[in-house]
Amino acid sequence: MITKRIIPCLDVKNGRVVKGVNFEGLNDVSSPIELASYYSANGADELVFYDITASCEERKLFTDILTKVAQNVFIPLTVGGGINTLEDFDRVLKCGADKVSVNTGAIKNPNLMYEAAKRYGSQCVVLSADIKRVDGEFRVFSAGGRYDTGKEAISWIKQGVELGAGEIVVNSIDTDGVKNGFDIELLKLVCEVVKVPVIASGGAGKVSHFIDLFKEIPDIDAGLAASVFHFGEIKISELKRELSQNGIKVRI
Amino acid sequence: MIAIVDYGVGNLFSVVSSLKYIGVDAIVTSDEDTIRKCDKIILPGVGAFEDAIAKLRATGLDRVIIDEAKKGKKIMGICLGMQMLFEKSYEFGEHTGLGLLKGEVVGMNGVINSELKIPHIGYNALIFKKESPLLKYIKNGDFVYFVHSYFASNCEESLIASCEYDKELPAIVGKDNVMGCQFHPEKSGEVGLNILRAFCEME
Secondary structure, three states: OOOEEEEEEEEEEOOEEEEEEOOEEEEEEEOHHHHHHHHHHOOOOOEEEEEOOHHHHOOOOOHHHHHHHHHOOOOOEEEEOOOOOHHHHHHHHHOOOOEEEEOHHHHHOOHHHHHHHHHHOHHHEEEEEEEEEEOOEEEEEEOOOOEEEEEEHHHHHHHHHHHOOOEEEEEEOOOOOOOOOOOHHHHHHHHHHOOOOEEEEOOOOOHHHHHHHHHHOOOOOEEEEOHHHHOOOOOHHHHHHHHHHOOOOEOO | OEEEEOOOOOOOHHHHHHHHHOOOOEEEEOOHHHHHHOOEEEEOOOOOHHHHHHHHHHOOHHHHHHHHHHOOOEEEEEOHHHHOOEEEEOOOOOEEOOOOEEEEEEEOOOOOOOOOOOOEEEEEEOEEOOOOHHHOOOOOOOEEEEEEOEEEEOOHHHEEEEEEEOEEEEEEEEEOOEEEEOOOHHHOHHHHHHHHHHHHHOO
16 A cells, blocks of 8 residues: 655745744755755655745746756655746746645636646646634635635635646644644545545644544645754654554655 | 657656666657667656657657667666557557557556545555566565556566555566566655666666
């Protein structure tokens, strides 16, 4: 059977990896090229590379950095941030991305997912959704978690899959940066409605949070985190050993 | 020198990067003479079978690959590139493949347990079935990265390794000089690089 995937996420701003708490107060962490090769060689199953400010400032990814990252990464690489058109897909795929993640660009133009899936295949199109509880419902936020779109999250994700998204990253703004565990309630709801792989994001603080995630939601495919990996608070090799000891199948 | 066949399908960046990383000289080419002069051929591919085989035929490279294979040149197909080595595919209709390996490509839908997700995406363990020089640097149970909804069937003759996804699905195939991986060795970490290394070192 396929294994559960562990995915470090590299949020990149001005060519450096940063990670904030609830998307505010960014700290410079390290070089994306160094971090990516380190992860690729040390047990990460996949990498996600986001230009976190591209959506609001309309800034393009630094494609030279992406190219250097991709040349040294021999695991799947997902790239997002500022993806608004098919040309944006083309640009990052040519720099070595395997999958392209859409967020604000898909909110502005949902048909982007359909057009991209038709051209590159669904396996290439990842819908990333930043979700927060507002007035008792799950709402989709755009522009790196800044604006409430008013869209209900579960129906938005269903629509994304119908349009051709082949994978979903569910990022809970409520749990992001808090290090108190993944948003099990939200993730369960998403897994109940879609059959494509679902990646959990936001809230990992310790190893047991990943064990809880995979035990409580057997349909979850992957757990994504950033700062706990970048700062060495969780070592991927140790995480995988503990997951395996808890009966969760991982690539070791 | 290894020829990576460029027929306008898919992204060759990772295949090129991985060969460069293991220190192998490779050239991305759609030129017949260059392909004929190279020692080995890698046939990549993602997307739909019909579109890919049509593009390969439109460039005339199908004849070149078949010719070189018959002369004994070592060829490795990756993912859809592997599927094209077989006789036919039933992906959206019925399409003729290169016919270098016996068998056909069929869909998972309706064949595997409906509880499982299709495409089969992620890392799965290799189950060795037969000795092969391709397995020189890897071991039974090693993980490789798959992304596919169709698989080779009736290919016992060339089956080298499989993986379990409800049923056993062919993962590595090969007969004499014609080989293929259903997964992406260029995206399977050290294990994948070691499979490419073994292919490149073959005499």
